[in-house]
Amino acid sequence: xxxxxxxxxxxxxxxxxxxxxxxxxxxxxxxxxxxxxxxxxxxxxxxxxxxxxxxxxxxxxxxxxxxxxxxxxxxxxxxxxxxxxxxxxxxxxxxxxxxxxxxxxxxxxxxxxxxxxxxxxxxxxxxxxxxxxxxxxxxxxxxxxxxxxxxxxxxxxxxxxxxxxxxxxxxxxxxxxxxxxxxxxxxxxxxxxxxxxxxxxxxxxxxxxxxxxxxxxxxxxxxxxxxxxxxxxxxxxxxxxxxxxxxxxxxxxxxxxxxxxxxxxxxxxxxxxxxxxxxxxxxxxxxxxxxxxxxxxxxxxxxxxxxxxxxxxxxxxxxxxxxxxxxxxxxxxxxxxxxxxxxxxxxxxxxxxxxxxxxxxxxxxxxxxxxxxxxxxxxxxxxxxxxxxxxxxxxxxxxxxxxxxxxxxxxxxxxxxxx
Amino acid sequence: xxxxxxxxxxxxxxxxxxxxxxxxxxxxxxxxxxxxxxxxxxxxxxxxxxxxxxxxxxxxxxxxxxxxxxxxxxxxxxxxxxxxxxxxxxxxxxxxxxxxxxxxxxxxxxxxxxxxxxxxxxxxxxxxxxxxxxxxxxxxxxxxxxxxxxxxxxxxxxxxxxxxxxxxxxxxxxxxxxxxxxxxxxxxxxxxxxxxxxxxxxxxxxxxxxxxxxxxxxxxxxxxxxxxxxxxxxxxxxxxxxxxxxxxxxxxxxxxxxxxxxxxxxxxxxxxxxxxxxxxxxxxxxxxxxxxxxxxxxxxxxxxxxxxxxxxxxxxxxxxxxxxxxxxxxxxxxxxxxxx
Numbered sequence: 001x002x003x004x005x006x007x008x009x010x011x012x013x014x015x016x017x018x019x020x021x022x023x024x025x026x027x028x029x030x031x032x033x034x035x036x037x038x039x040x041x042x043x044x045x046x047x048x049x050x051x052x053x054x055x056x057x058x059x060x061x062x063x064x065x066x067x068x069x070x071x072x073x074x075x076x077x078x079x080x081x082x083x084x085x086x087x088x089x090x091x092x093x094x095x096x097x098x099x100x101x102x103x104x105x106x107x108x109x110x111x112x113x114x115x116x117x118x119x120x121x122x123x124x125x126x127x128x129x130x131x132x133x134x135x136x137x138x139x140x141x142x143x144x145x146x147x148x149x150x151x152x153x154x155x156x157x158x159x160x161x162x163x164x165x166x167x168x169x170x171x172x173x174x175x176x177x178x179x180x181x182x183x184x185x186x187x188x189x190x191x192x193x194x195x196x197x198x199x200x201x202x203x204x205x206x207x208x209x210x211x212x213x214x215x216x217x218x219x220x221x222x223x224x225x226x227x228x229x230x231x232x233x234x235x236x237x238x239x240x241x242x243x244x245x246x247x248x249x250x251x252x253x254x255x256x257x258x259x260x261x262x263x264x265x266x267x268x269x270x271x272x273x274x275x276x277x278x279x280x281x282x283x284x285x286x287x288x289x290x291x292x293x294x295x296x297x298x299x300x301x302x303x304x305x306x307x308x309x310x311x312x313x314x315x316x317x318x319x320x321x322x323x324x325x326x327x328x329x330x331x332x333x334x335x336x337x338x339x340x341x342x343x344x345x346x347x348x349x350x351x352x353x354x355x356x357x358x359x360x361x362x363x364x365x366x367x368x369x370x371x372x373x374x375x376x377x378x379x380x381x382x383x384x385x386x387x388x389x390x391x392x393x394x395x396x397x398x399x400x401x402x403x404x405x406x407x408x409x410x411x412x413x414x415x416x417x418x419x
Numbered sequence: 420x421x422x423x424x425x426x427x428x429x430x431x432x433x434x435x436x437x438x439x440x441x442x443x444x445x446x447x448x449x450x451x452x453x454x455x456x457x458x459x460x461x462x463x464x465x466x467x468x469x470x471x472x473x474x475x476x477x478x479x480x481x482x483x484x485x486x487x488x489x490x491x492x493x494x495x496x497x498x499x500x501x502x503x504x505x506x507x508x509x510x511x512x513x514x515x516x517x518x519x520x521x522x523x524x525x526x527x528x529x530x531x532x533x534x535x536x537x538x539x540x541x542x543x544x545x546x547x548x549x550x551x552x553x554x555x556x557x558x559x560x561x562x563x564x565x566x567x568x569x570x571x572x573x574x575x576x577x578x579x580x581x582x583x584x585x586x587x588x589x590x591x592x593x594x595x596x597x598x599x600x601x602x603x604x605x606x607x608x609x610x611x612x613x614x615x616x617x618x619x620x621x622x623x624x625x626x627x628x629x630x631x632x633x634x635x636x637x638x639x640x641x642x643x644x645x646x647x648x649x650x651x652x653x654x655x656x657x658x659x660x661x662x663x664x665x666x667x668x669x670x671x672x673x674x675x676x677x678x679x680x681x682x683x684x685x686x687x688x689x690x691x692x693x694x695x696x697x698x699x700x701x702x703x704x705x706x707x708x709x710x711x712x713x714x715x716x717x718x719x720x721x722x723x724x725x726x727x728x729x730x731x732x733x734x735x736x737x738x739x740x741x742x743x744x745x746x747x748x749x750x751x752x753x754x755x756x757x758x759x
Contacts, residue, residue, distance in 0.1 A: 090673040102466040
């Protein structure tokens with residue numbers, strides 16, 4: 001009989017596919033040779049809605065790694081970063097983190113995950129005992145809750161409760177000066193939004209007891225249309241509005257609220273406004289929005305900070321984000337601790353990290369400290385100011401007082417049953 | 420006895436003995452598969468390989484159970500991921516809050532899943548096709564939203580934190596990586612074997628009949644609603660077991676486990692592996708996880724690669740890999756027969 005070519009895949013193609021399959025199957029488990037370099041693994045989010053979290057974290061890290069490597073690396077070992085996308089899924093974050101340590105031979109983890117992913121990586125660190133620095137999760141419980149505490153995990157991100165204390169006291173001062181009694185809130189409907197808003201209101205009322213909340217809105221995360229939220233707030237006629245919307249949500253909200261001239265009718269407090277991701281994207285940035293600093297190169301107003309912001313801009317052609325400085329700080333601390341310990345060993349570095357104070361462009365007084373008791377960063381620049389539509393965007397920032405922060409934080413911990 | 424009846428009477432025992440034999444064969448294959456998996460840790464020190472198999476167990480059980488609905492009964496559920504999430508949260512919460520022994524927690528989680536699946540199924544299986552798909556999706560989103568908003572119980576969008584305690588039982592310590600691996604393999608093999616039995620049983624053939632023609636099935640006297648509900652609950656149990664394995668693997672439970680994307684992944688695995696063979700979804704799972712692990716190593720543009728693969732399977736092969744292999748093999752045999 002004559003055999004015609006049947007539709008489908010030929011034998012050769014099948015063999016090729018099987019071969020390719022075998023290769024892809026085998027490569028992950030071929031552990032790469034460990035030379036003198038030290039590998040640092042970094043699971044983060046590089047795709048999807050919050051990909052900027054990952055890219056700007058990576059930029060912040062790489063900017064510092066170059067400096068550290070040029071100066072000889074960690075105790076003489078050059079650092080090689082292995083950065084992987086978790087797509088924002090916690091089970092992927094856990095898998096990637098395990099793979100980085102078990103297969104790629106990473107000896108240190110920089111956990112640049114957000115929200116639930118950070119807790120998943122935290123469990124991996126607990127299991128594997130590897131030195132892990134959380135750089136993006138601002139959830140206070142990650143370090144404040146003693147149940148979460150493990151000796152090998154640290155955090156170099158700001159913390160929700162710190163922001164709320166400073167934000168609340170700043171707002172209360174303005175409320176008293178301008179007689180703002182009726183407040184509205186508008187925050188994204190998930191743990192960060194609810195917790196941060198709740199804490200903010202607590203501290204606002206504590207410092208200015210005669211304020212009241214007359215309207216609450218909880219738009220969904222990544223909601224595209226805010227019309228109903230804006231009109232609801234306008235109808236309630238508050239004197240002031242608090243929001244912890246962030247990133248793209250905040251900018252769409254502002255663009256849409258501008259149409260209704262919302263910003264001329266009330267004082268607006270947007271904790272996440274003073275970050276270049278928001279400042280540079282809003283079409284018509286209204287004057288006079290109160291905001292906490294996330295990252296701006298003019299605060300702290302030091303030549304070191306300005307130089308760091310400019311170097312970043314020169315290299316990546318965009319301004320750093322809040323995530324950039326948090327991740328850069330992790331590398332700065334690592335380098336300093338390794339120098340002091342004269343070792344690249346995770347355990348020895350962890351010993352030195354506890355309580356370590358380093359010079360930093362992001363410090364409130366030119367230094368930041370890794371607090372020993374809960375292994376989280378303190379002393380970073382934190383303050384509030386008002387916006388103008390062009391650079392430097394937030395010209396005057398009122399610094400938060402770390403003494404007050406420490407007092408109230410201790411009280412907050414007690415109220416939560418953490419101490 | 421007419422001739423026809425006599426003939427049938429002779430055929431029945433033959434079929435029975437055949438099915439008996441195929442059952443033994445399945446058990447044998449399962450034992451061999453388990454033995455191979457169990458000696459793997461002795462052959463390789465690679466923890467990543469063990470991690471890979473643990474994840475395969477979780478997603479494999481999930482995807483195969485989905486195929487019981489999609490492939491065998493013709494019920495395309497878009498909400499199957501809710502049972503995966505339910506298993507993870509149920510088990511995680513029970514272990515964190517009550518300190519029960521692991522096997523008791525496991526069984527209790529399955530009991531909870533049964534109750535919830537029965538309640539949800541009772542409503543969903545009355546519907547057909549796209550309506551069924553969408554109502555299951557709606558229930559999934561309901562469960563997902565409940566997990567998000569019931570912060571005091573579930574930890575909201577931060578998930579169940581603080582690790583899942585796992586006291587040792589019968590000499591098995593699930594905080595030991597190898598023990599966890601062996602347990603996952605055992606659950607996978609037992610789960611697959613049970614599902615295979617369900618698929619090959621008379622009940623399994625009833626399901627196929629319902630898939631092909633539900634009206635005829637009900638005319639023959641089959642209670643279609645009851646059969647559909649039964650398989651809905653059974654499938655939920657295996658998906659829940661998958662969720663439990665995943666919860667043990669990540670030592671926590673996260674709302675993403677109950678999100679629609681997990682259901683979507685299940686559907687995708689089924690497309691990849693094929694829905695006409697029993698092992699199709701398992702092959703799909705292995706394929707997807709390999710794809711996932713290698714592609715995320717090489718590029719952050721994971722979505723593009725995955726999209727191309729979907730297109731290849733949907734437009735190029737127009738079927739899953741296992742379907743393709745089985746057909747190709749059958750064609751080949753027929754081909755050689757012709758020539759010979």
